[in-house]
Amino acid sequence: MKKTLLAAGLLGACALAPAHAAFNPADTSVQMFRWKWNDIAKECANWLGPQGFGAVQVSPPQASASLGAWWDVYQPVNFASLKSNMGTEAEFQSMISACHTAKVRVYADVVVNHLAAGSGTATDGSTWNSSTLAYPFFSSSDFHPACDIAGGDYGSPGNRYNVMFCRLSGLPDLKTDGAYVQGQVQTYLTKLINMGVDGVRFDAAKHMQPSDLQAIMGGVTHTTKAGEALWITQEVIPDSNVVRSDYYSVGTLNEFQYTFALKAMFRNENGASLSQVRAIMGTPGNWGGTWGFVPSEKATVFVNNWDTERNGSSLVASNYVSGTTNDTQGTKRYDLANIFMLAWPYGSAQLHSGFRFTNYDQAPPSASPFDASGNPLINQQWDFIHRWGDISNMVAFRAATSGQGVDYFTNGTANQIAFGRGAKGFVAINNEYAAWNASLQTLLPAGTYCNVVHGQLNAAGTGCTSDSVTVGGNGVISVSIPANGGATVPAVALHINQKVGGGGGTCTTVPVTFRVANANTVVGQNVYVVGNRAELGNWTPGASDQLNIEGSGANVPWSRTFQLPPSTAIQYKFMKYGVSTVWESNQSTASGNREATTPACGGSVTLDAGSFQF
Numbered sequence: 340m341k342k343t344l345l346a347a348g349l350l351g352a353c354a355l356a357p358a359h360a361a362f363n364p365a366d367t368s369v370q371m372f373r374w375k376w377n378d379i380a381k382e383c384a385n386w387l388g389p390q391g392f393g394a395v396q397v398s399p400p401q402a403s404a405s406l407g408a409w410w411d412v413y414q415p416v417n418f419a420s421l422k423s424n425m426g427t428e429a430e431f432q433s434m435i436s437a438c439h440t441a442k443v444r445v446y447a448d449v450v451v452n453h454l455a456a457g458s459g460t461a462t463d464g465s466t467w468n469s470s471t472l473a474y475p476f477f478s479s480s481d482f483h484p485a486c487d488i489a490g491g492d493y494g495s496p497g498n499r500y501n502v503m504f505c506r507l508s509g510l511p512d513l514k515t516d517g518a519y520v521q522g523q524v525q526t527y528l529t530k531l532i533n534m535g536v537d538g539v540r541f542d543a544a545k546h547m548q549p550s551d552l553q554a555i556m557g558g559v560t561h562t563t564k565a566g567e568a569l570w571i572t573q574e575v576i577p578d579s580n581v582v583r584s585d586y587y588s589v590g591t592l593n594e595f596q597y598t599f600a601l602k603a604m605f606r607n608e609n610g611a612s613l614s615q616v617r618a619i620m621g622t623p624g625n626w627g628g629t630w631g632f633v634p635s636e637k638a639t640v641f642v643n644n645w646d647t648e649r650n651g652s653s654l655v656a657s658n659y660v661s662g663t664t665n666d667t668q669g670t671k672r673y674d675l676a677n678i679f680m681l682a683w684p685y686g687s688a689q690l691h692s693g694f695r696f697t698n699y700d701q702a703p704p705s706a707s708p709f710d711a712s713g714n715p716l717i718n719q720q721w722d723f724i725h726r727w728g729d730i731s732n733m734v735a736f737r738a739a740t741s742g743q744g745v746d747y748f749t750n751g752t753a754n755q756i757a758f759g760r761g762a763k764g765f766v767a768i769n770n771e772y773a774a775w776n777a778s779l780q781t782l783l784p785a786g787t788y789c790n791v792v793h794g795q796l797n798a799a800g801t802g803c804t805s806d807s808v809t810v811g812g813n814g815v816i817s818v819s820i821p822a823n824g825g826a827t828v829p830a831v832a833l834h835i836n837q838k839v840g841g842g843g844g845t846c847t848t849v850p851v852t853f854r855v856a857n858a859n860t861v862v863g864q865n866v867y868v869v870g871n872r873a874e875l876g877n878w879t880p881g882a883s884d885q886l887n888i889e890g891s892g893a894n895v896p897w898s899r900t901f902q903l904p905p906s907t908a909i910q911y912k913f914m915k916y917g918v919s920t921v922w923e924s925n926q927s928t929a930s931g932n933r934e935a936t937t938p939a940c941g942g943s944v945t946l947d948a949g950s951f952q953f
């Protein structure tokens with residue numbers, strides 16, 4: 340949303356697909372900002388699905404003001420109508436179906452804090468007038484008093500009441516603490532979910548009381564038509580008085596601190612550099628750092644979104660406003676930041692794909708993103724960042740390394756870093772204007788790997804379409820990464836599914852997600868999965884990775900994705916470990932353990948156990 344008209348953000352933690360779902364792994368999503376529904380449907384089928392994207396986040400679908408600016412979709416008029424500047428309700432439904440067929444979830448940005456300012460005719464033909472508070476389905480009693488928020492989106496320090504109850508840049512503030520308004524919002528959300536929407540992002544969540552959002556979601560199903568947990572994230576831009584943890588009970592948060600930190604580190608602002616990332620953000624199992632990041636399972640992270648690329652708070656690729664810095668011109672900082680995000684195991688990652696602009700209020704292009712033959716017009720009017728090869732290939736890297744920690748973190752200069760992701764992946768990034776020649780330790784099995792920043796395995800799996808790196812028997816690699824500033828993206832990224840000689844690219848691992856609920860945990864007690872493989876701890880209590888909790892409370896689900904060999908029979912159990920150890924009781928199998936077979940190459944599965952067995 341427009342920075343002077345609303346507070347924007349991004350998406351949050353991913354719900355994991357149950358065993359019967361055919362969705363891609365939910366590791367990475369993409370914001371398709373202001374793309375029309377018909378074009379998103381095509382892109383789901385032709386690129387997002389085959390490339391492994393787990394979800395697409397779309398712009399607000401409700402009827403809104405139509406003012407010839409990018410932000411008009413963030414000025415709602417009629418929640419009952421889904422005729423927007425992106426398409427009709429029928430086209431929206433068709434897009435959901437097409438994306439689901441392509442194994443891609445659909446997340447919708449929703450704006451329920453306020454309605455449109457001014458007056459006029461909306462995208463569906465309905466009219467409104469903010470002076471008289473005349474809107475479809477709402478009357479003057481459904482709004483908070485007409486006070487303005489001092490300090491814009493952030494609010495004046497110490498004035499939390501005004502941030503939640505007054506008007507954001509003059510936009511009439513809905514009384515979301517009222518039963519009638521909550522009912523209207525619940526009806527809108529229920530309609531989206533019934534159409535197949537898999538998740539929602541609450542725009543301007545900071546401008547609503549957490550209790551309002553809790554009440555709204557208390558009247559909405561939390562299960563999608565596909566049988567997953569509804570994905571929920573919230574835009575809560577940090578300031579001097581908002582308590583972000585107050586919103587955890589609703590869903591995840593857009594972690595703007597991550598966006599701000601990437602800009603500082605990659606541009607070397609205020610003495611920040613890439614080598615400081617662990618101090619700034621924290622490390623697996625100990626997130627937070629000096630910048631106070633929210634827990635990883637509560638974060639959706641992004642290099643930029645539609646607001647930050649215009650307000651100067653992030654790295655940018657599509658801002659061509661005269662006099663501003665663009666992080667793709669004479670540098671590869673923007674590419675490197677996205678590579679880092681997709682390689683670093685914090686939060687739920689989301690790419691941004693929108694359009695180029697030379698004016699901050701510029702409306703999206705009227706021209707299609709595709710030519711007459713259906714070919715993408717990349718880096719013309721629409722940026723197509725989700726198709727940039729060095730970034731797009733990292734989607735599979737993130738999926739392949741899911742559940743792994745960080746190993747052998749090292750740096751050359753302050754702007755050259757490398758780290759492993761267990762025995763599944765390794766990445767090295769050179770944000771220096773000098774080449775980096777180094778020998779680096781990895782945990783990868785010996786062999787030759789394609790550098791997915793520049794290419795992938797050929798169709799036969801016998802070689803790479805671009806450069807490769809050889810891992811020695813001791814796990815060491817030698818790299819020569821060019822300086823930042825040239826035509827080549829100066830990074831190396833290797834993962835286990837891009838190892839040469841796999842016979843047509845045959846994989847060595849597949850993602851298997853374990854999920855269980857109702858474990859009745861106590862403070863200091865976590866849930867693990869243990870089983871008959873080294874990845875699952877070989878039945879040793881606490882030896883495998885702890886599962887991630889999907890909410891708060893004693894009985895919310897816990898889940899984690901492990902990389903296991905394909906088509907392999909496994910046995911496993913869940914256990915509570917910490918202040919006391921509690922194993923699941925015997926199951927109704929001959930072995931007394933839970934049993935499953937991992938999927939074949941190219942597949943993934945969620946072993947949703949339902950309830951912890953006492």
